[in-house]
Amino acid sequence: MENYDPLEYKSRLDKLLWVAVDLDGTLAEAIYPQVGIGKPIQSAVNYCRDVTEKGYRVVIHTARSWEDYEGIERWLNDHDIPFKAIVCGKLLALRYVDDRGEYPSWL
Secondary structure, three states, rough: OOOOOHHHHHHOOOHHHEEEEEEEEOOOOOOOOOOOOOOOOOOHHHHHHHHOOOEEEEEEEEEHHHHHHHHHHHHHHHHHOOOOEEEEEEOOOOOOEOOOOOOOOOO
């Protein structure tokens, strides 16, 4: 590559497109200590669809263990909830949407 520019691959936080959405208590009704995943919360489902249509990438985050991954993925697919990734623990995102806050109005 003649015109290779390593700065082309520099992180640009001003262009970060990931939106992290918490699973339990935000996207799904909290049912703990019951096993499984609660019913979808429609306002959060709509939020995921809306931000996806605007070009953002939804990543589902949860404090659950990785052994729950397949069940979470199946639940998301069964309820037609768009997502790019599922992550246990906290991750780098422009905004967090979880059960301890409100949906941001800036999107």
